[in-house]
Amino acid sequence: MDRRGIGVFDSGLGGLTVVKELRKIMPYEDIVYFGDTARLPYGTRGRDVLFSYIKQSIRFLYEKDVKAIIVACGTASSVLVGHVGPEMPLPFWTVIPAASQAAVEATVNCRVGVIGTSATIKSDAFGREIGKLAPMIRVKGVACPLFVNLVENGYVGRDNEVTRMVARDYLSAFEDFGIDTLILGCTHFPLIADIVGDIMGEKVTLIDSGRETAKFVAAELREKGLLNDQQRHGNVSYYVSDKNMGEFSMIGSIFMEEHIQGFVRHVDINQY
Amino acid sequence: MDRRGIGVFDSGLGGLTVVKELRKIMPYEDIVYFGDTARLPYGTRGRDVLFSYIKQSIRFLYEKDVKAIIVACGTASSVLVGHVGPEMPLPFWTVIPAASQAAVEATVNCRVGVIGTSATIKSDAFGREIGKLAPMIRVKGVACPLFVNLVENGYVGRDNEVTRMVARDYLSAFEDFGIDTLILGCTHFPLIADIVGDIMGEKVTLIDSGRETAKFVAAELREKGLLNDQQRHGNVSYYVSDKNMGEFSMIGSIFMEEHIQGFVRHVDINQY
Numbered sequence: 001m002d003r004r005g006i007g008v009f010d011s012g013l014g015g016l017t018v019v020k021e022l023r024k025i026m027p028y029e030d031i032v033y034f035g036d037t038a039r040l041p042y043g044t045r046g047r048d049v050l051f052s053y054i055k056q057s058i059r060f061l062y063e064k065d066v067k068a069i070i071v072a073c074g075t076a077s078s079v080l081v082g083h084v085g086p087e088m089p090l091p092f093w094t095v096i097p098a099a100s101q102a103a104v105e106a107t108v109n110c111r112v113g114v115i116g117t118s119a120t121i122k123s124d125a126f127g128r129e130i131g132k133l134a135p136m137i138r139v140k141g142v143a144c145p146l147f148v149n150l151v152e153n154g155y156v157g158r159d160n161e162v163t164r165m166v167a168r169d170y171l172s173a174f175e176d177f178g179i180d181t182l183i184l185g186c187t188h189f190p191l192i193a194d195i196v197g198d199i200m201g202e203k204v205t206l207i208d209s210g211r212e213t214a215k216f217v218a219a220e221l222r223e224k225g226l227l228n229d230q231q232r233h234g235n236v237s238y239y240v241s242d243k244n245m246g247e248f249s250m251i252g253s254i255f256m257e258e259h260i261q262g263f264v265r266h267v268d269i270n271q272y
Numbered sequence: 273m274d275r276r277g278i279g280v281f282d283s284g285l286g287g288l289t290v291v292k293e294l295r296k297i298m299p300y301e302d303i304v305y306f307g308d309t310a311r312l313p314y315g316t317r318g319r320d321v322l323f324s325y326i327k328q329s330i331r332f333l334y335e336k337d338v339k340a341i342i343v344a345c346g347t348a349s350s351v352l353v354g355h356v357g358p359e360m361p362l363p364f365w366t367v368i369p370a371a372s373q374a375a376v377e378a379t380v381n382c383r384v385g386v387i388g389t390s391a392t393i394k395s396d397a398f399g400r401e402i403g404k405l406a407p408m409i410r411v412k413g414v415a416c417p418l419f420v421n422l423v424e425n426g427y428v429g430r431d432n433e434v435t436r437m438v439a440r441d442y443l444s445a446f447e448d449f450g451i452d453t454l455i456l457g458c459t460h461f462p463l464i465a466d467i468v469g470d471i472m473g474e475k476v477t478l479i480d481s482g483r484e485t486a487k488f489v490a491a492e493l494r495e496k497g498l499l500n501d502q503q504r505h506g507n508v509s510y511y512v513s514d515k516n517m518g519e520f521s522m523i524g525s526i527f528m529e530e531h532i533q534g535f536v537r538h539v540d541i542n543q544y
Binding site for chain 2: 038039041044045046047048049145146149150153155161162165166169242243244247
């Protein structure tokens with residue numbers, strides 16, 4: 001039993017989809033969320049810059065005395081693959097392993113697609129992880145950078161014609177590859193999963209990397225005896241790096257389906 | 273006569289539209305360009321973060337021993353209004369004054385529109401400048417944040433249906449206001465001026481804030497006797513803050529209509 005919170009880190013808002021899932025599965029856990037809003041988006045940046053940002057974010061969460069850290073951001077996760085090993089002083093997860101495992105279990109024809117930011121796809125982190133788990137599976141990645149901007153600008157909803165056109169354009173790259181499973185390798189993408197699903201068709205299983213990771217982490221913490229046994233619902237503390245917190249509070253409240261205004265605090269991430 | 277270069281600063285690539293214009297008007301000038309690619313986009317950030325970024329960028333250009341600095345970025349310009357006065361040790365221009373002056377000269381019905389990033393529109397920097405020049409003019413600003421992403425993802429060209437749909441959506445906000453002049457208050461927007469022009473109709477004059485500023489700066493330098501009299505074409509030195517310079521070089525070469533690969537250098541902007 002461990003009553004400390006769980007740290008969740010993302011470049012911005014997207015990781016809230018993981019928080020929401022964690023709260024569904026493990027309602028008694030406290031969560032410390034950090035969104036690096038002053039420095040987003042991560043998906044178009046180089047590896048060195050990303051790596052220095054991620055280290056600061058992890059240091060911040062570590063100082064908040066959490067019992068485990070989840071890197072919810074697909075881009076940050078893909079940069080960390082190979083850099084973070086057993087030397088971490090506390091349980092630590094990116095979204096790569098759980099989502100890759102789920103894809104391996106879901107595919108029948110051994111053809112898996114991955115969509116993510118440019119940095120995520122360039123890293124081939126999901127492809128390499130799947131290769132380790134099941135070398136016979138063929139993986140094709142397609143960068144969909146504009147999806148992040150569309151979601152952040154509210155171009156969501158099944159009938160959004162702009163997002164649908166952009167999605168048809170991006171997803172046409174899978175046409176000749178015949179996938180039956182598609183990993184949503186970015187925390188923003190579950191918000192447009194309906195459009196992606198319509199275009200890919202019902203024979204393609206969508207894997208929500210955040211949801212799979214939340215399920216995986218819950219199982220791991222339970223197995224390690226690290227769950228919180230308090231008999232009250234856990235709290236979420238939100239921290240962001242941009243002083244302009246209005247937008248995070250507003251869109252975050254929609255994401256979380258509860259008012260988070262007043263619970264969002266600023267942190268000067270350059271001090272970490 | 274002053275043979276030092278002219279410093280141009282933008283959050284990323286957009287300011288190259290200003291560089292191109294400067295080279296047309298003043299071919300003998302050397303130019304030092306800085307694109308803060310590690311920390312873009314500026315348009316969605318809070319004022320404090322932006323102000324600290326801008327100060328570092330100006331310090332960097334200042335150390336490059338330039339004779340004048342142009343802030344090509346509409347967002348950075350709008351943040352600087354009111355902050356930068358005659359105490360600057362060298363000639364210094366944002367895109368606000370020249371573009372506002374051009375709009376005042378162009379409008380007949382005294383109704384001017386401004387499009388820009390969220391930060392630019394929120395600041396109302398163009399509106400306040402126009403108010404000083406001609407108080408009878410009514411100004412309406414509309415934030416078009418997704419335009420920046422669309423341009424950066426190559427959704428340009430007059431027949432781009434996605435950009436056209438997004439533009440129709442944003443620009444419909446001007447329908448009942450009856451403008452005859454529209455300021456493109458972001459360096460990215462000239463790349464989709466054809467689409468904006470089609471939607472607004474030929475009775476609306478588009479003001480390219482970068483081009484107006486280049487013309488204005490040329491006249492000012494000439495008047496102050498600061499032009500370079502060397503009898504060779506000037507050089508452009510490109511600096512960016514993200515180590516990943518490939519994309520800047522590639523898209524920058526398209527912007528500049530010449531190969532800039534090999535002329536782009538990295539600068540660690542956090543050291544300034």
